[in-house]
Amino acid sequence: MLINCPFCGPRDLREFSIRGADVALDRPEGTEWSEAWQDYLHLRENPAGVSQELWQHTGGCGAWLVVTRDTRTHEIISVRSAREAAT
Numbered sequence: 001m002l003i004n005c006p007f008c009g010p011r012d013l014r015e016f017s018i019r020g021a022d023v024a025l026d027r028p029e030g031t032e033w034s035e036a037w038q039d040y041l042h043l044r045e046n047p048a049g050v051s052q053e054l055w056q057h058t059g060g061c062g063a064w065l066v067v068t069r070d071t072r073t074h075e076i077i078s079v080r081s082a083r084e085a086a087t
């Protein structure tokens, strides 16, 4: 399987490391501990379908990437830099 790094081009999956799922979660307001923070940090869905994940090109340029992937088929729908995704 290939991941198309926006900076390096298509590279083998083994060059990448997954760093987290559900990157589309809404971060709670404030910094004080709350039930919302508890849920944000510890509760994750395991969706069967399209999911946004945070990956890093650890065997290449080191870029942080948001990968949109279908967990049922492993099809990669899009890859964009995390910086671009945050704007």
Ligand SMILES: [Zn+2]
Residues within 6 Å of the ligand: 005, 006, 007, 008, 009, 057, 060, 061, 062, 063
């Ligand atoms: Zn790269």
